Amino acid sequence: MGSPLQHLFNVRREEIWPVLLAASFFFCVLTALMVLRPARESLGMQGGIEAVRWLFIGTALITLSLNPLFGLLVSRLRRMQFISVTYLFFVCSLLTFYLIMLLSPQVIGVVTGQIFYVWFSVFNLFATMLFWALMADRFSLDQGKRFFGLIAVGGTCGAIFGPWLASMLASPLGTPALLLIASGFLLLALAAAWGISRIQPEQSAATVTATVAADERIGGSAWEGFNAVFRSSYLLGITGYVLILAVMATFIYFTKLQMVADQNAGLDSRTTLFAQIDLITQIATLVMQVVVAGHLMKRVGVPVTLALLPLTALLGFVGLALVGSLAALIVFEASFRGVQRAIMRPARETLFTVVRREDKYKAKAFIDTFIYRGGDVAGAQVEGLLGRLGMGLAAVASVAVPLALVWAVLALWLGRTQRRIAAQTRADSIGNEEAGHIRTL
Template identity: 75%
Template sequence: MKALSQRLFNVRRDEILPVALAVLFFFCVLTSLMLLRPAREALGLRGGIEAVRWLFMGTAVVTLLINPLFGLLVSRLPRLTFITATYSFFGCSLLIFYLIMTLTPEVIGVTTGQVFYVWFSVFNLFITMVFWALMADRFSLSQGKRFFGLIAVGGTCGAIFGPWLASRLAAPLGTPALLLVSTGFLMLALCAAWGIARSQPDKTWREGSPDEPPAVDERELIGGSAWEGLRAVFRSRYLLGIAVYVVILAIMATFLYFTRLQMVAALGDDLDLRTTMFAHIDLITQVATLLMQALVAGHLMKRVGVSLTLALLPLTAALGFIGLAIVGSLAALITFEAAFRAVQRALMRPARETLYTVTSREDKYKSKAFIDTFVYRGGDVVGAQVEGLLGRLGMGLAAVASVALPLALVWAALALWLGRTQQRIAAPSPPASESKPAISR
């Protein structure tokens, strides 16, 4: 069994428990999210595509306001406590939406749907950010290369299971009940988080070992100011590089997202039809992701390195937008989105999360929170406005591709630089520089 787990999953016997808990954790997180995502898309589209562009801006503003609050929690509370507080807050928010939908259904309309759209977008960012922050804190760079792809499989299974479960429960229980089910999975995810944090590395860990992270005292406070994450990003070229990488990712994903909205909107105004189509696209995307994770993700990053793995998504985006500009059909869009999301979630996301394994604990939670929430949503806003401007000028998919192609080239070059910089930071320092910080500020 030991040899089998090492050969198939790159997991040693002493790592099986924390990795299994991490898989369960991500499964519950994505199940909780994907139960509600198709409804979010359909509700947001009720006000029209232009309204969705403004909802992106509203989401960016809300994430900016929440970031210092989250930074304060990280500074003042132990790790498990602020993780628990974050998940409990969003769980309580789900219960409030459930009570509104059941006790006062008459208030549900375009405005309420838009509020839910913004809230869900913030919910989506923060609970996945906290998950990956804990992964970067709990596992080393070497471990991340070996099994972050395997952990991502748990999320993909949850992303497939969530829409399926929603389709089975929506009719007999009603749509509001899905919020309760989502809350339940969120609490199960929190239990898994506690298990991961409590399963400390083996005591035989040696200082400087590249394959094991140091044990963490759960009573220890990270400290620092609430705004330290923002300041750290602009002091570190490495963190700033990650931020720029995420901005370009968000712009590309937003170009693809609004292309999907426009094509689905052209099918008709029926809410159920749109929800069903969004669910079908999500299902196809998640199945493609699972196949890629099962076939290549487990060994790719370890063999070709973080740099090339990060560069695969820019290459996919460049080829996809060129193909979409040439063909321009819904089938081509679904094919492109399935490939883009599969590479993003199966390959790029685990590789990107390993970038944080060489940063300080404060950066893992505070700077990562700022980058994965506000910076990402800032990229969404830029992408939405640029795509909207091209549309208002009467320029079609060819114009979007003409913007996306050079951006993808810059994105790929940045991916290679980030991978090389990570290797340099992770390399053992000579004795004369042992006291220097790991990241150039």
């Protein structure tokens, strides 16, 4: 810990370059996503809020259909090969949308906007899932506790830079140009991913849980991720945690859509309002990350860190039910998203540092894509049912508050189970080393 910056961010000298590359990787991914997100929201709302609920179902079904294909790539290709194929697929998709918008602008309408909405939702999940899967694969549990929060700062900076870049370039260059910009940042993200794989930071034998060498194919079946989740109580617990997270986030999302729709604003005004809400959220996230990055998980542990978001949701829904204004919703969403991205997300990703390499990609892909989108669908339908019954925000809070309590209990259990698995892994590693030493003698 030579310099004050190293001490502040809890990073050792030999870890600086891997962390910088990882933060750059996440910066590029989030910039690519956030350049396009405000347009996604506005295009999706062209068919009305009820149409968005159906788009959630379509997204979940497409995500489920893509999981075995992704599992097949993981089984047949080396790690960086299937990561490259996935990112290049999204680059090619963006270029296809660009050509359509450039050569046939007359086809852009409600249906085309809905197709883009679904595509973006799938792109968003797979792009971020792959980033965090590589992080869980490259860094140990101790490293994850110390600087996953710091790495997430890179993503937050990208999430702030993306909307700003879109606002600066959309008018002079045109909306189609934003797709080219997003493609460029995805290619830069892929270059950073290759850089991380080449650096290969040192890990002790106790922290390496993979059964294959880093440059070998993982193997297994395309559906192994699905099967692994239901064979492991630990992975099933992560599934439950992510499912409740998605339901809560969807409650907030549709409440926001409804409040924005009540403003009776046009397409451009809605896009501007969504961008402003995103900007407030990202600034809140950045402040939290700068203050707590690299220290909170080490000081209070993963269980408490995971439980902070359920507590935020509980208090936020109670406050929203009492106040019920757009301003209160913006404060709640900024707090929720800030805690989610700055505190909870890095802690949740450390949960995967103690599982097999196959599970880090296949099971994680199933959980972070289909299960998350399944939670979206459940949350959208429950919120829609409460809305049709005319029960309002108080009814949403009456569902969200007890769910948040269950979520908090699950968070504590996951953190403690992770600690037990890590201790068992270290004990097994020490035992294997001692046995090997005895055989050598």
